[in-house]
Amino acid sequence: KRKNLPPGPPRLPIIGNLHQLGSKPHRSMFKLSKKYGPLMSLKFGSVSTVVASTPETVKEVLKTFDLECCSRPYMTYPARITHDYKDLAFSFYNNYWREVRKMTVVELYTAKRVKSFQYIREEEVSSFVQFLKESASLEKPVDFNQKLVKLSGNVICKVAFGITLTGSKLENTFEEVVQRTMEVVGSFAAADYFPVVGKIIDRITGLHSKCEKVFKALDSFFDQSIKHHQEDESIDDDIIALLLKMERGETVLGEFQLTRNHVKGIILNLLLAGTDTAANIVTWAMTHLITNPRVLKKVQAEMREVIKNKDDITEDAIERLEYLKMVIKETFRINPVVPLLIPREASKDLKIGGYDIPKKTWIHVNVWAVHRNPDVWKDPEAFIPERFMDSEIDYKGLNFELLAFGSGRRVCPGIGMGMTLVHLALINLLYRFDWKLPEGMKIEDVDLEESYGLVSPKKIPLELVPILTQWT
């Protein structure tokens, strides 16, 4: 029987629609969806793909058919980086995924655990503030993304690995390794779409060697953190200590006997998922604030009113900063840092919106398109935090208009951990300092373009000069 597939653009022989992806697949897919519809078929080499681009179609994928759509497809380079799917984020939907998710949700992602790491966040943010003070005295521009990736990297490393980046194998290369890894795992790789010949293409384009380089850098860092735990038996309360107990068979993970590669796969997600995401959203927020002086002034005024000359800013202040919360939501709307989420795969034949989605079809959720849907968001390209005033819409996965963390079984488990750091970093940046553009630069010169990876960073680094204030 002929299948009623969702509509899609015409295809070229062999490559299908790959030539239409361009350098920013989320934007190209958004453009195509305007012509071909909210559920659109694309073919990449031998792989059939469907893209959901509106809140309604995304809800079908992430809620109505969550169970049937929550597995991941086999992707060559994520498989390599995760020691053949020993992680959580890229793992297929199976018993292993269920056990790891359950264990990490209980051991790591609880509100209590997040709270217990408060002192680590505050310590790291405070040394970041110290650095900003020195830059302010020298009137030296700060490269935001670089510094924030380091900040969130240090927090995650202390929380999860018991060490900081300083003195580690990634001390000088951390930002680069994280960003390159995001490019590798977010790439539309030829190896996934063209059996045999695809691997040769990736060797020619350099993707294969890029993957090997980051794999080795990450692996030696994990070896170092694991050795650190083995040498110091007093560290017995963090996630690596627990995973090593499982590896030694002292405690169990369901039916699974963990190996060293399982340990590495699981900790890989913590390092990658938690650093680039948080760092980029703070960078994007600062980008939008510096280009919207009205909003910058308003959010600073709120903070200075609420915090009122207190020098030690604690996380308790977050709850009272209503306008800051709107600024962050609006930043996520304009720059969802994971614009296509992580690809999914239909685990059986489905019918969505009257269309057939055959088993094994890859599914992309285009959050970028959802966040720019003019039927949902008036003037979608404008940065207007007030649109969230008196609105119940939040980013935690229950509103399909705003999906920065995904939704359903695969929703990001690190929302609490990530967002506490994002809030704390922004409060310290905005309460303590004023900000200006480097000498000779005007607001119109600030570039708003993103580059593509699984996480989508600002293409041209944001550089701003901190100014000391009475609150510094």
Ligand code: HEM
């Ligand atoms: C602002 C910060 C963050 C953002 C924007 C973010 C966003 C996301 C998104 C969009 C996904 C994919 C959901 C899907 O495929 O449907 C995801 C998955 C995930 N995130 Fe986060 N994340 C953040 C912080 C964190 C932190 C701090 C951690 C942990 C330390 C973390 C751990 C994970 C893990 C393990 C997954 C995979 C879940 C699974 O597949 O079961 N994330 N995140």
